Amino acid sequence: xxxxxxxxxxxxxxxxxxxxxxxxxxxxxxxEGRDGLWRAETGGYxxxxxxxxxxxxxxxxxxxxxxxxxxxxxVLVLTAKDTxxxxxxxxxxxxxxxxxxxxxxxxLLARVRSLCRRxxxxxxxxxxxxxxxxxxxxxxVSIAGQRIELARREYMLLEYLALRRxxxxxxxEIEEHVYDDRGERTSNVVDATVARLRRKLQGSASDAEIxxxxxxxxxxxxxxx
Amino acid sequence: xxxxxxxxxxxxxxxxxxxxxxxxxxxxxxxxxTFEAQHDAALISRAWALANALQGDDxxxxxxxxxxxxxxxQASQRPxxxxxxxxxxxxxxxxxxxxxxxxxxxxxxxxxxxxxxxxLPPEGRSGRAAGVQMELFDEHDETEGTEATLDAPAAxxxxxxxxxxxxxxxxxxxxxxxxxMSTLHTSIFAFATIxxxxxxxxxxxxxxxxxxxxxxxxxxARKLEPGSLLRGIGHEELPRELAxxxxxxxxLLARVHTAFAYxxRFTAALAHELRTPVAELRTCAEVALRRDDGTSDRRLHxxxxxxxxxxxxxxxxxxxxxxxxxxxxxxxxxxxELDALIEDVLxxxxxxxxxxxxxxxxxxxxxxxxxxxxxxxxxxxxxxxxNAIEYCPPDTRVRIAIAAAGDRVDVAVHNLAPALTAADVAxxxxxxxxxxxxxxxxxxxxxxxxxxxxxxxxxxxxLFAELDPRxxxxxxxxxxxxxxx
Numbered sequence: 073x074x075x076x077x078x079x080x081x082x083x084x085x086x087x088x089x090x091x092x093x094x095x096x097x098x099x100x101x102x103x104e105g106r107d108g109l110w111r112a113e114t115g116g117y118x119x120x121x122x123x124x125x126x127x128x129x130x131x132x133x134x135x136x137x138x139x140x141x142x143x144x145x146x147v148l149v150l151t152a153k154d155t156x157x158x159x160x161x162x163x164x165x166x167x168x169x170x171x172x173x174x175x176x177x178x179x180l181l182a183r184v185r186s187l188c189r190r191x192x193x194x195x196x197x198x199x200x201x202x203x204x205x206x207x208x209x210x211x212x213v214s215i216a217g218q219r220i221e222l223a224r225r226e227y228m229l230l231e232y233l234a235l236r237r238x239x240x241x242x243x244x245e246i247e248e249h250v251y252d253d254r255g256e257r258t259s260n261v262v263d264a265t266v267a268r269l270r271r272k273l274q275g276s277a278s279d280a281e282i283x284x285x286x287x288x289x290x291x292x293x294x295x296x297x
Numbered sequence: 298x299x300x301x302x303x304x305x306x307x308x309x310x311x312x313x314x315x316x317x318x319x320x321x322x323x324x325x326x327x328x329x330x331t332f333e334a335q336h337d338a339a340l341i342s343r344a345w346a347l348a349n350a351l352q353g354d355d356x357x358x359x360x361x362x363x364x365x366x367x368x369x370x371q372a373s374q375r376p377x378x379x380x381x382x383x384x385x386x387x388x389x390x391x392x393x394x395x396x397x398x399x400x401x402x403x404x405x406x407x408x409x410x411x412x413x414x415x416x417l418p419p420e421g422r423s424g425r426a427a428g429v430q431m432e433l434f435d436e437h438d439e440t441e442g443t444e445a446t447l448d449a450p451a452a453x454x455x456x457x458x459x460x461x462x463x464x465x466x467x468x469x470x471x472x473x474x475x476x477x478m479s480t481l482h483t484s485i486f487a488f489a490t491i492x493x494x495x496x497x498x499x500x501x502x503x504x505x506x507x508x509x510x511x512x513x514x515x516x517x518a519r520k521l522e523p524g525s526l527l528r529g530i531g532h533e534e535l536p537r538e539l540a541x542x543x544x545x546x547x548x549l550l551a552r553v554h555t556a557f558a559y560x561x562r563f564t565a566a567l568a569h570e571l572r573t574p575v576a577e578l579r580t581c582a583e584v585a586l587r588r589d590d591g592t593s594d595r596r597l598h599x600x601x602x603x604x605x606x607x608x609x610x611x612x613x614x615x616x617x618x619x620x621x622x623x624x625x626x627x628x629x630x631x632x633x634e635l636d637a638l639i640e641d642v643l644x645x646x647x648x649x650x651x652x653x654x655x656x657x658x659x660x661x662x663x664x665x666x667x668x669x670x671x672x673x674x675x676x677x678x679x680x681x682x683x684n685a686i687e688y689c690p691p692d693t694r695v696r697i698a699i700a701a702a703g704d705r706v707d708v709a710v711h712n713l714a715p716a717l718t719a720a721d722v723a724x725x726x727x728x729x730x731x732x733x734x735x736x737x738x739x740x741x742x743x744x745x746x747x748x749x750x751x752x753x754x755x756x757x758x759x760l761f762a763e764l765d766p767r768x769x770x771x772x773x774x775x776x777x778x779x780x781x782x
Contacts, residue, residue: 081573081576081577083577083581083600083603083604084573084576084577084580084581086600087577087580087581087583087584087600088580088584090584091580091583091584091587094584094587094588152568152572152573152576154572172572173572173573173575173576174572174575174576174578174579174580175576175579175580176579176583177579177580177583177584177587178583
């Protein structure tokens with residue numbers, strides 16, 4: 073999952089970036105409104121953490137513009153404004169959730185997870201595909217009760233495919249949702265990660281497989297018998 | 298505490314009752330006195346008429362005339378009583394109405410009739426008796442005795458020896474007088490009571506009407522809510538006595554409203570201003586705790602220190618602002634060399650200006666010395682300069698100008714501010730106001746210009762902001778007094 077943090081406080085921005093990365097998200101950051109809007113329009117983010125009081129362009133204006141341009145990223149407003157009027161205004165402008173500063177990082181991560189699930193119509197913290205169980209909150213994958221070790225990118229890619237189980241997911245979509253500005257987006261990075269994931273799934277005798285649909289993308293589902 | 302209405306009503310009613318009572322009593326006494334005087338005068342006239350009728354042509358007493366005359370002198374249906382004594386105390390005669398009874402013999406000086414209350418026979422009814430004394434003279438004397446007797450002063454002047462001194466007492470039943478007086482008492486009492494009741498009713502109505510504006514004002518004040526102070530009180534027309542009170546109260550209420558609104562804005566802004574550093578601190582600590590590589594210590598400490606410094610800056614600025622606004626700043630005024638002070642302040646801001654390639658220009662050398670507090674003046678100028686350097690576009694110029702006029706000198710700081718509008722200028726001195734809406738500027742407390750203006754006022758100066766059509770902002774400190782030797 074890929075998150076955009078638009079926050080003008082450098083320290084908070086840095087902490088959020090690090091905290092979200094620790095939690096396994098791909099994270100991009102912006103320090104002011106115009107940059108944030110541009111990134112949000114072009115980055116294909118699953119969730120945007122948006123401060124309201126931003127230099128350059130006010131957070132509410134950014135939010136309105138995103139909705140006007142039909143950007144469907146989930147928006148979690150992060151702000152020091154805590155009145156009911158402020159909350160209502162933020163939600164009316166198209167925010168999906170609202171969190172007042174200061175907040176607990178744990179709560180922020182829970183809300184981000186919830187927004188990610190909502191983006192893919194998943195209502196629970198676990199996705200079961202045949203014998204494979206993806207635990208979103210624990211960020212763990214097990215097959216027939218046996219946990220398999222996955223690298224961070226491998227988990228993120230598998231989670232994204234699991235959230236879109238049965239759908240064809242293009243390479244571009246995977247790049248957008250799994251890799252941030254820090255990630256090295258070489259031409260075959262997605263293919264290489266998919267190949268490693270396949271080996272690990274096959275090694276664990278999983279009945280779920282990642283199929284390649286030539287010229288279209290990848291699809292995760294139970295092996296057809 | 299008893300109401301003004303009740304207090305006034307009570308005192309006016311007591312006053313009215315006392316006045317009505319005293320007036321009634323005075324009137325009663327005067328009328329009674331007049332009635333009695335008229336009654337007594339009539340009785341004395343009858344006594345004199347009787348005395349005159351007693352003296353015959355030869356100077357002797359003609360008692361036979363008494364009976365007929367007594368009937369003629371009787372003024373009403375009630376009987377007339379009279380009795381005559383010789384000078385030696387023997388009874389010369391009495392009216393038939395007395396029968397065998399006597400009237401009291403009054404001791405009457407010659408020429409001075411007297412009137413007393415008596416008990417009349419036979420039942421001892423109350424009556425009124427008038428007594429006169431008449432002197433009888435020998436008819437062969439040169440002077441007419443009767444005339445001398447009738448004219449008391451003249452008689453006193455004539456030195457003749459009387460042959461007898463008659464005492465005549467005429468009495469009459471006084472029931473008519475008593476009845477008239479009783480009617481008079483009742484009438485006066487009834488009149489006083491009715492007057493008092495009418496006065497009380499009128500007073501009640503008058504007080505209610507007179508105090509109605511005060512009541513309406515009180516009601517208007519009672520309905521006032523903390524959120525509606527600006528609405529004020531007493532919007533209807535008020536009497537001249539209350540209008541200044543209402544106007545002054547409304548003026549004070551408006552000031553209270555402004556102070557409330559300011560405090561609310563200030564508190565909200567302060568809470569907001571502190572939320573972000575607290576969020577920074579908390580998130581920073583939580584992220585550090587989640588690190589598993591053991592490398593977090595130094596960076597965490599640096600971040601925590603930076604947040605603490607920022608919060609300290611906010612608190613120090615707020616304390617300074619509070620001190621300046623409450624007037625509790627110690628101000629020791631002395632001679633301050635303005636050029637040297639500006640040069641010193643400029644030097645402090647050179648690094649910030651260089652980072653933005655901003656040129657600071659100031660034409661010094663005027664040698665102006667002002668009477669002020671150097672540290673506080675430095676605070677004002679430093680804030681003005683910091684604001685100009687921070688918010689002017691890069692590669693532009695900040696200009697400091699000194700202008701003296703009479704015994705005053707102004708210091709103005711100019712910088713380009715293309716993002717500002719005229720409406721923004723009005724908000725510049727509001728605490729925590731930022732043009733761009735950013736709420737997490739770690740470099741500033743957000744109260745710099747607010748503090749500068751409060752300190753300027755504490756120094757007896759004023760701080761103005763003006764934006765010209767070329768988007769050049771001028772922050773002008775006025776009212777600095779030039780020091781004379």
